[in-house]
Amino acid sequence: MAKVHEITVWARGVIMDKEGRDVINIFAKAAQMDGKHAQAFDNYEDLPDRVLVTVRKYVRLSDEEIEHKYVYTNDQPEVVVIAEATIVKGIDVLLGMKKGGTLIINTNRSIDSMLKFIPNADLLSTIATVDADGITGVRTVDFSGSEGGVDESGIGKGIAAPIVGAIAKVTGMIKKEHLAKIVSDVSGMERGYKEVKIKKLG
Amino acid sequence: MAKELPGYGTINVPKDREVPFGAVTPAPVCTQNLFQTSNWRIVRPVKDDEKCTRCLICYLSCPDACWIYKEEEDMMEWVAGFCKGCQICINECPTGALTAAPELDFPDGVVRLEKPF
Numbered sequence: 001m002a003k004v005h006e007i008t009v010w011a012r013g014v015i016m017d018k019e020g021r022d023v024i025n026i027f028a029k030a031a032q033m034d035g036k037h038a039q040a041f042d043n044y045e046d047l048p049d050r051v052l053v054t055v056r057k058y059v060r061l062s063d064e065e066i067e068h069k070y071v072y073t074n075d076q077p078e079v080v081v082i083a084e085a086t087i088v089k090g091i092d093v094l095l096g097m098k099k100g101g102t103l104i105i106n107t108n109r110s111i112d113s114m115l116k117f118i119p120n121a122d123l124l125s126t127i128a129t130v131d132a133d134g135i136t137g138v139r140t141v142d143f144s145g146s147e148g149g150v151d152e153s154g155i156g157k158g159i160a161a162p163i164v165g166a167i168a169k170v171t172g173m174i175k176k177e178h179l180a181k182i183v184s185d186v187s188g189m190e191r192g193y194k195e196v197k198i199k200k201l202g
Numbered sequence: 203m204a205k206e207l208p209g210y211g212t213i214n215v216p217k218d219r220e221v222p223f224g225a226v227t228p229a230p231v232c233t234q235n236l237f238q239t240s241n242w243r244i245v246r247p248v249k250d251d252e253k254c255t256r257c258l259i260c261y262l263s264c265p266d267a268c269w270i271y272k273e274e275e276d277m278m279e280w281v282a283g284f285c286k287g288c289q290i291c292i293n294e295c296p297t298g299a300l301t302a303a304p305e306l307d308f309p310d311g312v313v314r315l316e317k318p319f
């Protein structure tokens with residue numbers, strides 16, 4: 001079996017649940033447009049209907065068919081995306097990561113100030129920040145797309161757009177051209193791609 | 203106290219865990235250390251002691267009993283480990299003594315967990 005890449009997105013229940021879910025759905029769709037195999041799912045184990053509680057969203061990516069489909073959590077994430085920066089203070093978001101991983105945070109704070117909250121940052125080879133709230137200022141609250149429902153409000157209208165733009169630039173796992181066909185807010189996505197700040201570590 | 207509950211047999215509730223009818227208790231008798239909720243916070247309430255009149259409205263309105271009145275010092279004390287940053291106390295405080303400050307402005311005060319809860 002080809003290597004399966006694990007990407008985990010952290011968001012907060014209710015106020016950012018939809019945006020976090022958008023990130024994984026957009027990511028998986030863009031990867032599929034590249035002919036890759038991708039899975040995206042959320043809500044397992046966590047409490048997305050409680051305001052502010054941290055929730056995880058998962059993507060798996062591979063060049064071949066992904067076989068371990070009955071495992072719902074990512075045990076060894078290579079890329080971790082934080083939709084709300086305070087989460088790094090309250091959760092070991094790098095848990096399970098092997099040395100050389102990537103962390104992308106939605107914040108307008110400096111990379112060095114964020115690193116102070118991450119005691120195991122030696123696992124990272126890349127850390128990046130994107131001010132997604134500054135770029136769009138929109139957080140869509142909508143449950144229509146959860147639990148396999150159809151997302152009525154469209155995807156990538158709020159902070160998810162700049163975040164996926166930043167992911168494309170930092171990881172190279174998905175292409176900006178594909179993202180532009182998926183997200184509602186194309187200019188927000190482009191700005192995330194352009195404005196993301198990247199720092200290489202150790 | 204051991205009580206006979208029809209269909210359930212005898213149940214034994216330790217004296218300090220007994221609650222009266224309606225479950226109204228004067229104050230929480232213990233904290234649940236296995237369910238720290240400090241990492242729900244994006245902002246925390248910060249208190250200005252000059253403005254605070256010790257009216258206890260924050261104590262009454264916090265859903266998680268995170269404000270305690272310290273009688274000896276005549277001070278309100280905030281419980282960092284369980285405050286979820288819901289800002290109800292900030293909205294209810296009649297004197298404007300409480301304001302919201304970003305949690306990331308402080309180096310500590312949040313219990314770091316491995317999983318969401």
Ligand code: SF4
Nearest residue numbers: 254255257258260295
């Ligand atoms: S509600 Fe405000 S004024 Fe009243 S005790 Fe609490 S902090 Fe002080």
Ligand code: SF4
Nearest residue numbers: 264285286288289291
């Ligand atoms: S922010 Fe909410 S949980 Fe925290 S002390 Fe105020 S009322 Fe309680």
